Structures are given as C-alpha cells and as structure tokens.
Amino acid sequence: MTITLAISNQKGGVAKTTSCFAIAACLAEKGYRTLAVDLDPQAHLTMAAGYDPDNLEKTVVDLLLGEDEQPEWGKVIQKTTLENLHLLPGDLRLAHIERQFGERENYEFLLRQTLSPITSSFQPSESTYPNLISAYDYILLDCPPSLGTLTILALTAANWAVVPVQAEYFASRGLLRLLDVVEKVQEHTNPALDYVIFVAMYDSRNRISQRVFKEIQQHFEEKILPTPIRLDTRLRESPIAGEPIILYAPRTRASQEYRTLTDELLDQIQSK
Amino acid sequence: MTITLAISNQKGGVAKTTSCFAIAACLAEKGYRTLAVDLDPQAHLTMAAGYDPDNLEKTVVDLLLGEDEQPEWGKVIQKTTLENLHLLPGDLRLAHIERQFGERENYEFLLRQTLSPITSSFQPSESTYPNLISAYDYILLDCPPSLGTLTILALTAANWAVVPVQAEYFASRGLLRLLDVVEKVQEHTNPALDYVIFVAMYDSRNRISQRVFKEIQQHFEEKILPTPIRLDTRLRESPIAGEPIILYAPRTRASQEYRTLTDELLDQIQSK
Numbered sequence: 001m002t003i004t005l006a007i008s009n010q011k012g013g014v015a016k017t018t019s020c021f022a023i024a025a026c027l028a029e030k031g032y033r034t035l036a037v038d039l040d041p042q043a044h045l046t047m048a049a050g051y052d053p054d055n056l057e058k059t060v061v062d063l064l065l066g067e068d069e070q071p072e073w074g075k076v077i078q079k080t081t082l083e084n085l086h087l088l089p090g091d092l093r094l095a096h097i098e099r100q101f102g103e104r105e106n107y108e109f110l111l112r113q114t115l116s117p118i119t120s121s122f123q124p125s126e127s128t129y130p131n132l133i134s135a136y137d138y139i140l141l142d143c144p145p146s147l148g149t150l151t152i153l154a155l156t157a158a159n160w161a162v163v164p165v166q167a168e169y170f171a172s173r174g175l176l177r178l179l180d181v182v183e184k185v186q187e188h189t190n191p192a193l194d195y196v197i198f199v200a201m202y203d204s205r206n207r208i209s210q211r212v213f214k215e216i217q218q219h220f221e222e223k224i225l226p227t228p229i230r231l232d233t234r235l236r237e238s239p240i241a242g243e244p245i246i247l248y249a250p251r252t253r254a255s256q257e258y259r260t261l262t263d264e265l266l267d268q269i270q271s272k
Numbered sequence: 273m274t275i276t277l278a279i280s281n282q283k284g285g286v287a288k289t290t291s292c293f294a295i296a297a298c299l300a301e302k303g304y305r306t307l308a309v310d311l312d313p314q315a316h317l318t319m320a321a322g323y324d325p326d327n328l329e330k331t332v333v334d335l336l337l338g339e340d341e342q343p344e345w346g347k348v349i350q351k352t353t354l355e356n357l358h359l360l361p362g363d364l365r366l367a368h369i370e371r372q373f374g375e376r377e378n379y380e381f382l383l384r385q386t387l388s389p390i391t392s393s394f395q396p397s398e399s400t401y402p403n404l405i406s407a408y409d410y411i412l413l414d415c416p417p418s419l420g421t422l423t424i425l426a427l428t429a430a431n432w433a434v435v436p437v438q439a440e441y442f443a444s445r446g447l448l449r450l451l452d453v454v455e456k457v458q459e460h461t462n463p464a465l466d467y468v469i470f471v472a473m474y475d476s477r478n479r480i481s482q483r484v485f486k487e488i489q490q491h492f493e494e495k496i497l498p499t500p501i502r503l504d505t506r507l508r509e510s511p512i513a514g515e516p517i518i519l520y521a522p523r524t525r526a527s528q529e530y531r532t533l534t535d536e537l538l539d540q541i542q543s544k
C-alpha cells in the first residue's frame with residue numbers, strides 16, 4: 001500500500017524542498033520505492049534532482065491537465081542518482097493551476113485521481129511504463145509556500161501532512177493556520193489525513209531558537225518528531241550537484257539527522 | 273512626490289519582510305515620511321511591527337475591497353515605534369484577493385488606485401486622517417512569495433521593484449523569471465517601472481555564496497546594490513520586540529548594513 005506524504009508549510013524558505021528530497025532519498029536508501037513529486041511552480045525539487053524544468057518534454061502538469069485515459073507515465077517520470085528514487089518533475093505551468101483551478105467543481109481531487117494508477121496495487125506492464133517496475137511504497141509531494149490550490153490538492157491526495165517549521169517566534173502561528181487547513185481538508189475531502197511536525201534549519205547555538213523549539217515541543221507534544229535538522233551548509237551545495245544530501249555528503253551531520261528523522265517518521269506512520 | 277517600492281521575490285524566505293521593515297525604518301530615520309504596506313496574507317510585516325493581524329479593526333484589505341469614496345485612512349494606518357514610519361497592516365483576507373481577483377478586468381490597478389490619495393500631492397486635513405499629516409515620501413510594499421495577483425498589484429503600483437536575492441545557486445533563475453514579469457508589467461500596466469537588486473542573508477564565510485555573489489554582480493552589473501546584508505541573528509529577534517532592527521539593535525552589523533544599503537538605494541532612485 002502506497003503512503004503519500006505532503007511536505008507543506010505556507011511560510012517561505014523553511015526547507016520544504018530540501019526535506020522532501022532528503023527524506024525521499026533516505027526512504028529509497030532503505031529499499032522503499034519512492035517517488036518525489038514537484039508541485040511548486042518554481043520547480044526547485046526538479047532542479048535539486050539535476051533536471052531543468054524548462055527542458056523536460058512532460059511534467060506533472062501534463063498528467064494533471066491531460067485528457068488521456070492512459071497517460072504516458074514512462075515519459076514523465078525521471079530517474080535520480082539513487083536507484084529507488086524517482087522524480088515526477090514540475091514546471092512553471094503549475095502557476096496556472098494555482099491561479100485558475102480553484103474555481104472548478106471538485107478540483108481538490110485532481111491530484112489524488114491523477115496519482116491513483118501508481119498508488120493502488122496497480123501493476124503496470126514494463127512496456128507501458130518502463131520507469132515504473134511497480135507502484136511506489138512512498139510518494140512525497142513538495143508544496144509551494146502558500147495554502148492555495150496546489151497545497152489543497154496535495155493535502156487531499158496525502159495520508160500525512162509532514163510539516164517542517166523553523167524555531168522562529170512567529171512559526172507557531174503559521175503552523176496553527178496550516179493545521180486549520182488540515183482540519184478543513186479532513187472535514188471536506190480527506191478524513192484520513194493525519195499530520196506530523198519537525199523542526200528544520202535549527203540554529204542550535206541560538207538561545208531564542210532553543211526556547212522556541214522547547215515551546216513547539218510542549219505545544220505539539222506527540223505530533224513533533226524528536227530530531228531537529230540543524231543548519232548545515234552542505235545542504236546548500238547538494239542541489240548544485242543534482243544529488244540528494246546522503247549521496248553528496250553521506251557523513252555530514254545533515255545526512256545523519258535526516259536519516260534519524262526518517263526513522264522517526266516511519267515509526268509514526270507505521271505504528272498507526 | 274511619493275516613490276513606491278515593491279519588495280518582491282517569488283522565492284520563499286529571502287528576507288523580503290525583514291528588508292521591507294529595515295529599509296522603511298532607515299528611510300524614516302533619515303526624516304522621510306514612510307509607509308510600509310503589508311501585502312502578504314501571512315502578515316509577517318504587521319507582526320514584526322508589533323501588531324496582531326487578527327485583532328485589527330481594519331487593514332489594507334478593507335481599503336482594497338471597500339466601496340467608500342472617502343475611506344477612513346485614519347482607522348487603517350497604524351503607528352510604529354519610529355516616528356516617521358507608519359504601517360498599513362495586512363491580514364489573512366489577502367489570500368482571498370490572491371485567489372479570486374485575477375479574473376476581474378483591470379484588476380492590476382486596484383492597489384495603485386487605492387493608494388492614490390496618499391501618493392499624489394493630496395494634503396488631507398488632520399480631522400479626516402489624523403494619522404496622516406500629509407502624503408508620504410516613500411511607500412514600501414511587502415510582497416508574498418509568489419508571482420500572483422498580489423505581486424502584480426504591487427508591481428503595477430510601484431516606481432521600483434526592489435528585489436532581495438540569496439547568494440544561492442538557483443537564485444539567478446528565479447530572478448530572471450521575476451524580471452520577465454517586471455517586463456510584462458512594463459509593457460501592460462506600468463511603463464515607468466524600474467528595478468534594483470540586492471543580496472540578503474549573505475553567508476560571507478561560504479565559498480559558494482561568495483562565488484554566486486560575484487556571478488550575480490557580473491550578470492546584473494549596475495542593477496545590483498554594492499552592499500550585501502549578511503547573516504545576523506539579531507534580525508531574527510527584532511520582530512519579537514515589535515521593533516525595526518535599527519531601534520532594537522542599532523549597533524549590530526545588520527543595522528549598519530541596512531543603513532548603507534538604503535543610502536545606495538536612494539542614490540539609484542534619486543539619480544534617475
């Protein structure tokens with residue numbers, strides 16, 4: 001059974017893309033067949049995986065907008081430098097979906113429906129889907145910094161919202177607002193949606209960050225994963241190499257922390 | 273004559289809000305009557321100035337959506353801890369404008385029209401506008417991390433787009449995309465729009481940041497302000513105090529750098 005994770009937070013620059021790619025890589029390294037999906041018009045996940053969003057024949061947009069009964073998954077999904085990790089790339093046309101899809105009836109289900117061939121026990125033949133040997137164990141959705149249409153699509157398609165937060169003073173406020181939206185999605189389109197929180201870009205030497213981290217832990221208790229991801233400049237370099245951090249710099253602290261975080265995430269998910 | 277600056281960049285977390293407040297404060301400190309306008313549904317500028325967006329009777333949204341011929345500016349504009357600096361606060365309802373205004377005809381001019389009473393040589397009487405002694409010298413617009421309706425409103429209302437970028441590998445790409453949008457706005461709704469770029473959140477000890485900074489300087493030459501704003505943890509603290517950095521920590525490096533940057537910005541603007 002496929003588990004879909006929406007990596008979301010409307011605040012900008014809180015390591016959604018970095019975490020989506022890192023966690024997806026850690027899952028793949030453990031042997032899980034993993035697909036990372038780029039839902040941000042800015043397509044940073046696509047670039048971090050080494051692709052140019054403007055030079056791809058097809059992306060997730062063609063699947064979302066396409067009319068085919070049997071879309072050509074094999075043409076859209078890309079490999080990465082990690083064997084078990086595939087990429088469903090995004091591009092700028094996602095902005096069009098963000099702006100204009102919110103008006104359509106039942107728009108919320110568009111992504112869930114689009115992904116259904118690869119989330120069920122669908123076993124596509126090799127010839128139709130040469131990049132898909134079989135369905136994925138984990139699908140991770142990288143969301144843009146907003147609570148608009150694209151994030152709603154992701155939350156409706158997901159089993160879990162996985163929310164990176166910075167240990168900053170106003171972060172809790174934005175978090176509560178995101179959880180309001182999670183609650184609305186639970187009521188309207190996805191009752192099974194659950195969520196988990198973790199701290200990213202943590203400056204462990206900063207007194208205020210330490211205090212905010214404690215406050216978030218107290219406030220959100222069992223919903224927050226124990227391991228914070230601390231600042232590590234190697235995370236700014238790995239996108240240049242087009243590689244996930246655990247391949248680019250396997251022994252850097254960030255690689256270890258993302259691996260630990262992924263184990264904690266799996267505990268939460270698999271103990272449900 | 274009022275000069276309006278749109279602080280914009282679709283990338284999340286690149287110090288738009290931090291820079292908007294800091295530059296506005298530096299202008300106010302120099303004696304310019306300055307208004308900072310919060311156009312982000314997340315209302316971080318409003319919070320950084322010490323206000324709770326959910327507890328304000330009126331915000332910029334009421335001016336944008338209001339039907340009054342003579343809106344009550346005095347009820348909307350808030351003071352800050354700096355005498356020459358006022359705040360036009362935002363709130364969550366800006367998300368509604370972001371999602372649903374793009375369809376209206378000539379929506380692009382809504383902000384420019386809304387601000388026209390305070391950008392012309394309009395001299396409101398004290399009784400109608402107790403917080404407005406006269407029109408402002410500078411208006412700064414804090415934009416959300418997207419190139420949607422709110423940013424288009426800002427770019428159509430502005431004389432200058434002032435663009436913070438991080439010295440990161442993919443930053444130039446996003447910058448070029450923003451400049452495409454600037455160009456479209458120049459063609460359709462605002463021929464007088466110009467732009468200037470500066471580097472923010474600069475990690476001066478990082479070799480890659482240094483290299484990217486050089487590349488951005490070479491690529492954008494006279495459009496980029498010389499002084500980068502370096503990382504300074506005091507900038508993460510000042511929003512908690514509800515004060516601009518130059519009041520909260522006047523001698524910290526970031527205060528000096530933002531003052532220098534503001535002088536360089538004024539050179540660009542006033543030499544045109």
Ligand SMILES: Nc1ncnc2c1ncn2[C@@H]1O[C@H](COP(=O)(O)OP(=O)(O)OP(=O)(O)O)[C@@H](O)[C@H]1O
Pocket residue numbers: 011012013014015016017018019040044143144145200201202229230231232233235236237254282283284285417440
């Ligand atoms: N732990 C970390 N240490 C140092 N730098 C980090 C860390 N995590 C992320 N970064 C850097 O911070 C910046 C923002 O990260 P990222 O792009 O992943 O955030 P985001 O939430 O996806 O942003 P957006 O809201 O624009 O989608 C990037 O330059 C990234 O390389």
Ligand SMILES: Nc1ncnc2c1ncn2[C@@H]1O[C@H](COP(=O)(O)OP(=O)(O)OP(=O)(O)O)[C@@H](O)[C@H]1O
Pocket residue numbers: 010011012013145168283284285286287288289290291312316415416417472473474501502503504505507508509526
């Ligand atoms: N020079 C700096 N040094 C250290 N921290 C900084 C600096 N500039 C900004 N920050 C911090 O980085 C974070 C992001 O900054 P800010 O919120 O201003 O970015 P933004 O571009 O407005 O984000 P968004 O895209 O969400 O609107 C904030 O926590 C802020 O305090």
Ligand SMILES: [Mg+2]
Pocket residue numbers: 016017018040044143144
């Ligand atoms: Mg991202």
Ligand SMILES: [Mg+2]
Pocket residue numbers: 288289290312316415416
């Ligand atoms: Mg901001």
